[in-house]
Amino acid sequence: MHRVVEPAGVLPQAAWRLDPRPEIAANEVRIRVERLNLDAASFRQLFGKHGGDGDAVRAEVLEIISTRGKMQNPVTGSGGMLIGTVEEAGRRSPLGLKAGERVATLVSLTLTPLVVTDGLARWDGLSEQVPCDGWAILFARSIAAVLPEDLDPQLSLAVLDVCGAPALTARVVSRYVAERAGDARPVTVAVIGGAGKSGSLSLAAARQAGAGRTVGVVPVSAERDALVAAGLCDAVVVADARDPVALSTAVTSALEVPADVTVVCVDVPGCEHGAVLATTDGGTVIFFSMATSFSAAALGAEGLAADVTMLVGNGYVPGHAELALGLLRSEPGVRGLFEARLAAD
Amino acid sequence: MHRVVEPAGVLPQAAWRLDPRPEIAANEVRIRVERLNLDAASFRQLFGKHGGDGDAVRAEVLEIISTRGKMQNPVTGSGGMLIGTVEEAGRRSPLGLKAGERVATLVSLTLTPLVVTDGLARWDGLSEQVPCDGWAILFARSIAAVLPEDLDPQLSLAVLDVCGAPALTARVVSRYVAERAGDARPVTVAVIGGAGKSGSLSLAAARQAGAGRTVGVVPVSAERDALVAAGLCDAVVVADARDPVALSTAVTSALEVPADVTVVCVDVPGCEHGAVLATTDGGTVIFFSMATSFSAAALGAEGLAADVTMLVGNGYVPGHAELALGLLRSEPGVRGLFEARLAAD
Numbered sequence: 249m250h251r252v253v254e255p256a257g258v259l260p261q262a263a264w265r266l267d268p269r270p271e272i273a274a275n276e277v278r279i280r281v282e283r284l285n286l287d288a289a290s291f292r293q294l295f296g297k298h299g300g301d302g303d304a305v306r307a308e309v310l311e312i313i314s315t316r317g318k319m320q321n322p323v324t325g326s327g328g329m330l331i332g333t334v335e336e337a338g339r340r341s342p343l344g345l346k347a348g349e350r351v352a353t354l355v356s357l358t359l360t361p362l363v364v365t366d367g368l369a370r371w372d373g374l375s376e377q378v379p380c381d382g383w384a385i386l387f388a389r390s391i392a393a394v395l396p397e398d399l400d401p402q403l404s405l406a407v408l409d410v411c412g413a414p415a416l417t418a419r420v421v422s423r424y425v426a427e428r429a430g431d432a433r434p435v436t437v438a439v440i441g442g443a444g445k446s447g448s449l450s451l452a453a454a455r456q457a458g459a460g461r462t463v464g465v466v467p468v469s470a471e472r473d474a475l476v477a478a479g480l481c482d483a484v485v486v487a488d489a490r491d492p493v494a495l496s497t498a499v500t501s502a503l504e505v506p507a508d509v510t511v512v513c514v515d516v517p518g519c520e521h522g523a524v525l526a527t528t529d530g531g532t533v534i535f536f537s538m539a540t541s542f543s544a545a546a547l548g549a550e551g552l553a554a555d556v557t558m559l560v561g562n563g564y565v566p567g568h569a570e571l572a573l574g575l576l577r578s579e580p581g582v583r584g585l586f587e588a589r590l591a592a593d
Numbered sequence: 594m595h596r597v598v599e600p601a602g603v604l605p606q607a608a609w610r611l612d613p614r615p616e617i618a619a620n621e622v623r624i625r626v627e628r629l630n631l632d633a634a635s636f637r638q639l640f641g642k643h644g645g646d647g648d649a650v651r652a653e654v655l656e657i658i659s660t661r662g663k664m665q666n667p668v669t670g671s672g673g674m675l676i677g678t679v680e681e682a683g684r685r686s687p688l689g690l691k692a693g694e695r696v697a698t699l700v701s702l703t704l705t706p707l708v709v710t711d712g713l714a715r716w717d718g719l720s721e722q723v724p725c726d727g728w729a730i731l732f733a734r735s736i737a738a739v740l741p742e743d744l745d746p747q748l749s750l751a752v753l754d755v756c757g758a759p760a761l762t763a764r765v766v767s768r769y770v771a772e773r774a775g776d777a778r779p780v781t782v783a784v785i786g787g788a789g790k791s792g793s794l795s796l797a798a799a800r801q802a803g804a805g806r807t808v809g810v811v812p813v814s815a816e817r818d819a820l821v822a823a824g825l826c827d828a829v830v831v832a833d834a835r836d837p838v839a840l841s842t843a844v845t846s847a848l849e850v851p852a853d854v855t856v857v858c859v860d861v862p863g864c865e866h867g868a869v870l871a872t873t874d875g876g877t878v879i880f881f882s883m884a885t886s887f888s889a890a891a892l893g894a895e896g897l898a899a900d901v902t903m904l905v906g907n908g909y910v911p912g913h914a915e916l917a918l919g920l921l922r923s924e925p926g927v928r929g930l931f932e933a934r935l936a937a938d
Contacts (some may be wrong), residue, residue, distance in 0.1 A: 259837055260864055262897045359896050387896045412895065460761070492604055521604060535887070542880070542887045542905060550757065550908030551606045551704050553734045560880070560887060560903035563895030 251361050251385065253317065266317035267363035268385060274340040275388040279332040279351065281362070284378040285405060286328040290321035291376045297323075301371030309378070313364050315340070320358040327357030328376070329409065330384055333400065342388055352401075352408055353384070354391040354569065361385040393569040402574065404446060406586055411572035412563035413446035413536045414453035417511050419565060420532050424508050425458035434460020438499045438507035438526055440489045441514035442481060443471040444537055450511045451480040452575045459465035459509075463502040465489060467514070474588065478581030489514055492502045495522030512537050520544040521552070529555045536561035594677055595615060596706050596730070598662065605704035605732070612660035613706035613730060619685040620733040624677040626707070629723040630750060631673040633742020635666035637720045642668075647718030649876060654723070658709050665703040667725075672702030673721070674754065675729055676746065682932035687733050697746075697753055698729070699736040699914065706730040738830065738914040749918065751790060751931055756917035758791035758881045759798035762856050765877050769853050770803035783844045783852035783871055785834045786859030787826060788816040793930045795856045796825040796922045808847040814861070819933070823926030834859055840867030857882050865889040866897070874900045881906035 253256060253265040260266055272278050286294075286309075298304035313319050320327050334349045345351060353360060366381040381417070386392055395404050417437075424435045437454040441447040442464020454462050462481040466472050467488065475484045487498035489512075500506050506528035512519050517539045524545070527533050533556055535545065545558050576583050595618070597603060598610040605611055631639075631654075643649035647906050658664050665672050679694045689694060698705060711726040719747050731737055740749050762782075769780045782799040786792040787809020799807050807826040811817050812833065820829045832843035836859075845851050851873035857864050862884045869890070872878050878901055880890065890903050 257836070257838060259897075261893070262866070321710070355896050355898065356892065391898050493602060521607070538888050538891065540887045542885045542890075543883050545887075546883065546907060547701065547907045548606070549905075551700050552604075553700065553736050553909050554907070555909060555911055556907065558905035558907055560894075560905060562891060562899070562901065562903055564898050564900060566900055573830045 251359035261356070264316065266361045268317040268363045268383075270363070270383055272336055272338050272385060274338040275342070277337045277341050277343055277345055277386040277390075277392075278335045279330070279384045279386060281332040281380060281382045281384050282318060283328050283331045284328055284357065285330065286319070286376045286378060287321070287324070287326035288376060289325045290326045290328065293321060293324050305373035306368050306371055308408050310364065310368055313362055317364050318357060318360055322582075325358070327360070327552045329353050329405070330357060330360070331395070331405065332384065343386060343390065343392060345392060345394070350395045351392040352395055353386065353406055354393055354408055354411070360390070363431035377385075391564065393588065396573060399573070399576070400589055401587060403576070406590060407449070407572045407576050410449060410571055411568040412565055413511070413513060413561060414449040414575060415565035415568035415571050416534060416559070416561060417450040417509070418453040418457040418571065420509055420534060421454045421457040421459050421560070435509070436460065436503040436505055436507050437462045437509045437511070438465060438503065439463070439481070439511045439513060440465045440495070440519060440523060441512070442466055442484065443475040443585060444513055445586065445589065447474070447513035448478065448480055448582050449510070449572055449575055450513060452579045452582050453571065454509070454511075455480070456575070461503055463499060463507075465495065465498060474585060480579065480581045489522055490516060490518040492522035492525050493545045495519075499526040500515060507531060509534070512540065515539050516539065518544070521548040524549045524552055524554045524556055524558075527554070532557040532559060534559045534561050606701070610659065611706045613662040613708045613728075615708070615728055617681060617683050617730060619683040620687070622682045622686050622688055622690055622731040622735075622737075623680045624675070624729045624731060625680045626675050626677040626725055626727045626729050628676045629664060629673055629702065630675065630727060631664070631721040631723060632666070632669070632671035635669045635671045638666060638669050641759060650718035651716055654718075655689060655709065655713055658707055660847060663702060663705055663707050670703070670707070674698050674750070675702060675705070676740070676750065677729065680728065688735065688737060690739070695740045696737040697740055697750055698731065699738055699753055699756070705735070706934045707884075722784050736909065738835055739917040742920060744918070745922070747935055748921070748931060749862055750792070751935060752917050752921050755794060756789035758792075758856070758858060759794035759911055759920060760910035760913035760916050761879060761904070761906060762795040762854070763798040763802040763916065765854055765879060765904070766799045766802040766804050767786050779847065780854070781805065781848040781850055781852050782807045782854045782856070783810060783848065784808070784826070784856045784858060784862060785810045785840070785868060786809055786857070787829065788820040788930060790931065790934065792856070793820070793823065793825055793927050794917055794920055795858060797924045797927050798916070799823070799854070801920070806848055808844055808852075810840065810843060819930060823930050825924065827927045835861060835863040835865055837867040840864075841870035844871040849936060852876060854879070857885065859905035860884045862886065863889070866893040869894045869897055869901055869903075872899070872901045877902040877904060879904045879906050
């Protein structure tokens with residue numbers, strides 16, 4: 249809070265300008281930054297605005313960081329994440345970081361005080377990956393993960409970017425498994441967008457948490473083939489998630505019953521009603537898509553008289569980074585999907 | 594589904610036009626309609642568009658109903674509810690209604706086939722209350738409540754309109770009470786907008802479900818005085834729910850700890866971060882406000898590293914109408930707030 253310059257009294261994410269001075273308070277940590285990963289929507293907006301002129305993109309990113317004391321695109325409101333090395337950790341910081349550790353931040357750049365010292369000279373302004381020198385400040389409530397030495401940092405970053413989804417899925421599925429202990433009915437899980445990053449991790453997490461039958465829903469046959477090959481779920485179906493009847497029919501046919509837990513991982517609008525219809529009475533829908541409409545979900549469930557619990561997918565669950573990295577290590581299918589995606593980028 | 598005329602294959606709520614013919618299928622119910630209650634946002638839009646000309650408002654409502662086969666404002670997308678008498682119930686209808694019962698629908702008019710036969714001749718077009726003759730069709734998944742004979746129908750309607758909030762609050766609070774059985778710590782509940790319709794019912798429901806300490810948050814001192822007089826909670830505080838620090842400080846001071854369960858019942862944007870900050874780790878936020886931003890909630894909780902469960906307030910919970918009407922009967926404080934509100938309208 250003491251680093252919020254204006255407007256006074258708001259939280260860092262909502263602030264227009266943060267104070268990025270390098271001296272840390274006892275509960276702060278200073279990171280020597282080596283790379284920023286700009287949010288995809290933010291980079292797309294900047295790239296489009298400047299007609300693909302990398303020098304102009306770089307100049308605007310520099311201008312944003314120097315004006316605001318953080319990297320938050322004023323149009324999209326989004327930031328990104330960073331990689332760096334712990335330079336100094338305050339003695340009362342609860343993050344458990346030590347000087348010299350290589351870390352990635354798991355909270356958005358939108359609330360991270362940041363200074364760039366090299367003018368972004370090594371960046372051509374043409375990709376989301378921004379090599380840079382500078383420093384950033386983490387707060388007591390920030391989240392940072394130490395990058396594992398056994399994994400390619402790009403692979404770790406891609407996993408950490410979505411690690412909230414498998415963690416929350418595991419928590420919810422575990423609850424159903426515990427409630428149904430001694431009951432013969434398997435806990436059923438549907439993941440909409442099962443071949444994507446958050447989707448494939450969620451399928452693996454659901455199975456590890458004890459789901460008895462799982463289905464991945466994908467939009468096209470290429471993704472179906474990839475997800476079948478990955479072997480992460482009991483069934484894979486192709487369906488348009490925006491068509492409620494098609495989606496619920498596909499899920500219910502594949503599982504033989506509606507899903508106990510439905511996880512929405514596709515970033516397209518209009519999946520709310522289908523997800524509700526695909527879920528059994530007493531079941532839970534977890535919305536991880538930022539394209540989710542709150543009112544469509546609330547009014548849709550009411551209009552369908554559907555007694556389902558609907559969760560706003562919280563990207564933070566304690567232990568989420570370790571859980572997701574563990575799934576990447578233990579599930580070759582997850583790793584294969586991630587590596588194919590990184591290779592294609 | 595068989596009543597959806599266009600576009601084919603969508604759910605009734607999303608359809609442009611429904612088929613309102615009076616012959617019912619075995620799982621349908623036909624209602625003789627006596628009154629429509631237009632959604633407030635819908636009426637406001639129509640009234641403004643026509644500059645307060647009641648005849649023009651009436652003509653447009655008639656036009657909408659005859660064109661679409663339902664009352665759904667094409668601009669706001671919203672409908673309302675209706676009161677009427679059961680005329681015929683199909684033999685396989687699961688709603689449990691009998692001919693002659695006076696009922697209110699608890700699903701939106703946006704998905705209810707409707708025909709008006711009196712040209713709305715008794716309505717001046719100047720209020721949300723529309724006396725009328727005609728019929729409406731309820732589906733198997735529709736929800737209708739029999740209007741109690743011991744209560745003023747307007748009072749019952751006002752309660753039924755928000756009855757999902759106390760029902761879901763009771764369910765969530767009960768779970769915390771059960772988990773903490775044998776533990777000395779009371780379950781704490783904060784209701785943002787505690788003096789409103791859904792807020793006052795939620796406070797009463799939380800206490801009935803076993804909450805040990807409850808606080809109602811209100812925006813102005815007049816509401817504070819009314820809520821204190823109603824005696825529905827242990828503390829009442831005035832705070833701006835859009836100011837995260839002010840809100841969380843007010844709640845935490847009043848409860849002596851952050852809330853286990855925070856219920857958001859105020860229809861103003863920007864309450865997400867404050868609600869998350871006011872809630873303890875492992876706690877739950879229930880969003881009933883249609884002004885809730887999905888992404889503000891999701892990104893806010895992640896940015897704050899807050900391990901809170903966030904629920905999209907589903908207006909449908911089995912037994913919700915009976916629970917809410919029961920609270921109105923048993924809690925003079927709830928009844929007083931509702932009667933004062935109706936008198937002021």
